[in-house]
Amino acid sequence: MADYRLETSWRPIEGGFGRLNFTLFNLSSEPLSGFLLAYTSETRVADKHVCDGGSLKRQVAHFHEVRPPEGLSVPPGGHWQFTVEGLTREPKHVTSGVKSAYLTLGDGRHLPVGFGDLLLEGRNGGAAPPLLPPGRAEEPYSLLPWPLALGLKAGELPVVLYPAERTRPEAVKTLSLVLSLHQRLYPAENVPFSLCAAEGGRAIRFVTESSIAAFAYELRFTAHEIVLSSADAAGLHYGLISLAQLMHGARTDREHFRFPSFGTIADQPRYNWRGCHLDVARQFYSVADVLRLLDILAWNKLNIFHWHLTDDEAWRLEIKTYPQLTETGARRGPDEALVPQLGDGAETRSGHYAQEDVRRIVAHAASLHIEVVPEIDIPGHSTATLLSLTGLVDGQEAPDSYRAVQGYPNNALNPAVEFTYEFLGKVFDEMVTLFPGEYFHIGGDEVASGAWLSSPLCTALMEREKIAGTAELQSYFLKRIKTMLSERGKKLAGWNEVSHGGGVDRDGTLLMAWEKPAVGIELAQQGYDVVMTPGQAYYLDMAQAEAWSEPGASWAGHAPPEHTYAYEAEGELPDALREKMLGVQACIWTENFLSRAYFNRLVFPRLPAVAEAAWTPLERKDWDRFAAIVRMWPVL
Known part of the structure; x- marks a missing residue:
């Protein structure tokens, strides 16, 4: 636990971006004197400001260093308070406050300071609404993004999916890569694929079909097998991810999601x-x-x-x-x-x-x-x-x-x-x-x-190249950069x-x-x-x-x-x-x-x-369906 803690609040005031109030608590057993307080915050102090109870010694972007009044000593259990008016913007959210803080003592040591949220004074902060509804999937298949076209009938969940006999090695390798991806994302879940045939599983037959668009794939579900057709490696990859997603949803939420027994999926991306x-x-x-x-x-x-x-x-x-x-x-x-x-x-x-x-x-x-x-x-x-x-x-x-x-x-x-x-x-x-x-x-x-306009070298360049102002200087610079990239x-x-x-x-x-x-x-x-x-x-x-x-x-x-x-x-x-x-x-x-x-x-x-x-094309999007599926998706 830090021996020092900084609490902050913000209060709106007429004609400005409000007032920040800082209170530093000394929770140590020794008096605190001869120190500087540093903190970082996206709510920055403006050049023209009033600091009551301290003074801003140094500021570099989000970094602020504040000096207490001369001779201040904060006793154990005591606190030091200061306020700042004159900000570059009005804070809007709890994370607009302090993001880190520390003390610098007279001997050069730096000591950590704990901190909390930016509290709001003099105004109701409002209630945060639910961000995601329960969701509803009228078609019981967990696919995200949703495919271009889909016509399926639900059936029994296979134990696992596996490549049919005589599958070409490249397809087996891609299946193995998507299998590994699933294992990394869901290490506690049963695998969707096996490289070997398995009792209770379903075979995937891979077909190369040159008439299918780049990055696209088609899936056809029959009683005996699943046929995955694509023209290129990317389409094959996306088709296998869709199969893994279908397996994942049918296992994770059996009440709402199923695995297809018959039907087709035809899919390709809207944008490259x-x-x-x-x-x-x-x-x-x-x-x-x-x-x-x-x-x-x-x-x-x-x-x-x-x-x-x-x-x-x-x-x-x-x-x-x-x-x-x-x-x-x-x-x-x-x-x-x-x-x-x-x-x-x-x-x-x-x-x-x-x-x-x-x-x-x-x-x-x-x-x-x-x-x-x-x-x-x-x-x-x-x-x-x-x-x-x-x-x-x-x-x-x-x-x-x-x-x-x-x-x-x-x-x-x-x-x-x-x-x-x-x-x-x-x-x-x-x-x-x-x-x-x-x-x-x-x-x-x-x-x-106004960048560069006080640089003598840039002044000379602008005269030589007939350039006026910062934007034209940037254009000159970036044209040279584009040439350098093109050469490479x-x-x-x-x-x-x-x-x-x-x-x-x-x-x-x-x-x-x-x-x-x-x-x-x-x-x-x-x-x-x-x-x-x-x-x-x-x-x-x-x-x-x-x-x-x-x-x-x-x-x-x-x-x-x-x-x-x-x-x-x-x-x-x-x-x-x-x-x-x-x-x-x-x-x-x-x-x-x-x-x-x-x-x-x-x-x-x-x-x-x-x-x-x-x-997914606009006409195929559905917020309620998305909300039902996305809660099963991985996070960092």
Whole structure:
């Protein structure tokens, strides 16, 4: 138990974003004096603020360090209280408060401080509604995403499914891979498949049928066998996952779900891009966690893993040419170059993926028909990079001459520093050996208004190239990056701001519309390929209800699972532009995910909801059926 505890509350006030009240309790047996209190919170203190009972000594983005009044001594059992007015935004949810806290004593020691929820004063926080109804499955088959066409009659549950005699080795191997997937996801459940014939089981006969579309499959159930037809390995894989799902539901909930005895399933995905993004910069996830998430994506028939490997808070990918990127940029702590953020306390936290880790993850994804799209977020969101390699900084640029929306000063790679391109070229050279997929994601989002304008090197570049302003500077930078990627056989993917300032060549460029749905239509009209990932529906860190007690972020409002499920990404997209929309993607931003419990509460069941939107046509979706099935689905 910590010897110190910090309690916080927030009260709305007229004409501002309210008042935060902090109370530090000394639960130790010694008086506390000569200390600093540090805490991290997404509810940031603004430059213009009033701190009563203390003073803000230092702030870096979400990190705040507060000095008590001169000579203050907190006796054992006593407390120190201070308030802050002048915030950058109004807190909306219980998780808008403190995410970590510690004390720094006069001798340099750092001591942990316990903390609780952000309490609400002077207002009713509302009641959180149920997020998932009991559900109702009129057709008793547990398939998620729901297939394109289905006509089945229920029968007896077989003991196990097995390959028919003389099944070709590739089909047996795929069956074994899906069997292993099921065992990893449901280790306490009986297996759905056996490689050997078994009494009481049913045989699967595999047929290669060239007339079936790519990624599609057909299942035909007869009295004696199940016929699985497909044209390619992916279709075979998805068909076997459907059989495993049918077995799982019929065993898990025998009252509501059955296994088919007769009939057919004809199925294929609605979109080719069915993605899930994971931010590992804000919170680090172990190799085992990433492998588990890939298994969950495969079970939900998602086929893209967008791996957000760098941000202001950390650089997570080993680059052998520049070991400083992970030696410095993957460590946050009180005595590190990167100060604590978003849940970091008195102890240094670190984590990165060695290249061997990456190869293992990419190979595992490939075995599940998932492509890994790595993201190196540039030119903004680069604090960890710039602190690791100081040669990337224009030394003549005034510090704190601009700030990103998250509060980081001067956090963008400088387009006029030639070392920037040498550095990124060597990073890309190593990444090409690790990631065989089609796309590299380069971020391109949230470069601060006014970035680089006080850099003498950029001023000279703008005069030389006839460039005006930050957006055109970013376009200049990203055009060079696109050329570098093309030389290495890769296509550029990025967030929707890549289109700003003139954007980049549309050919071979994929942009993700995140700010609002209308942005995706605008990008398609400009000629870009588009993936829809709007924060209002597909950002899985958003709170799921308006109530104060619900955890999560709030900038895009709140997104109940039913809203995420029902959301139609195509929206008002004209028919003529449909071919520009490649698909949809869920995004897991991890600022709020301080525990596995929070991760699972926010990500599920919304991730399977996006998966069904990515696979199942609108007219085949059914919220009540989804709710009945998804409660049996795996979580991290």
